[in-house]
Amino acid sequence: MELLLAIKRLSALAQQTRLELFRLLVKAGPEGMAAGELARRLDVPASTMSTQLLVLSNAGLVRARREGRSIIYAVNFEAMRDLLVFLTKDCCGGRAEMCAPLASIACCEPKSGEKHEAPARTRRGG
């Protein structure tokens, strides 16, 4: 990934309303959520929400699709993944100390895919 694109994505996430918004969309999954619903949930005016969604959208972190009168936003998981890879790869050029711990993240599966607890399958509450 290009440096400027990474900055654009980092900037998009580096703000309270937008990070909360993004997390909400992550939880919503590929089906996404309507702009109005997002505005209601985060308790911000429609115009503000629209502006914030545009920022995330311009950064490629979310995608919009129209469904009737609603516009549904959903996370672009690939874009987010690319950003994480960029940040991680960048740091692994010569030293593993930053990256190794990522392997211990509950949902980060070993690359050969051996059997393990697979906690990513469980729901948040479980």
Added chain:
Amino acid sequence: MELLLAIKRLSALAQQTRLELFRLLVKAGPEGMAAGELARRLDVPASTMSTQLLVLSNAGLVRARREGRSIIYAVNFEAMRDLLVFLTKDCCGGRAEMCAPLASIACCEPKSGEKHEAPARTRRGG
């Protein structure tokens, strides 16, 4: 990690001079690099560099130590790791599609630590 701390760290990285600065420090490793050397390398005035270093420092992403007349900055790998974990864990609440690819990053070791190419050992030029 707290949301506000994550935002602080994302903001710190979401700027061209600082992201380049941070990457430079990552390459420098735990030994770090002097503020003046960083300013020279990125071709910015000392006061600007100092301000940017303060931002990274306040976000906990770098640490400063004095060595003679120089002040040496080094990446706080743990802080960066925590941020990556925060961003990743956040996204893994129910869905692995964003996180699974992280396992394929060259330096991201399987958690049981089986043998693999271990590219993280090689230097950048090698």
Added chain:
DNA sequence: TCGATATTTCTATATATATGGAAGTATGGA
């Protein structure tokens, strides 16, 4: 103590971002 070096803090200014009301645009139903 003096002077050179290394860096920070102070200060001003330019630029970017966040917010939200009002007006505009798109969709669907009658």
Added chain:
DNA sequence: TCCATACTTCCATATATATAGAAATATCGA
């Protein structure tokens, strides 16, 4: 076509950030 709903775009304003010169502070060597 008319109206309600769902959003976006426009605009003004408030706040935050970036930049860098000048002055201040800390360290070292003589």
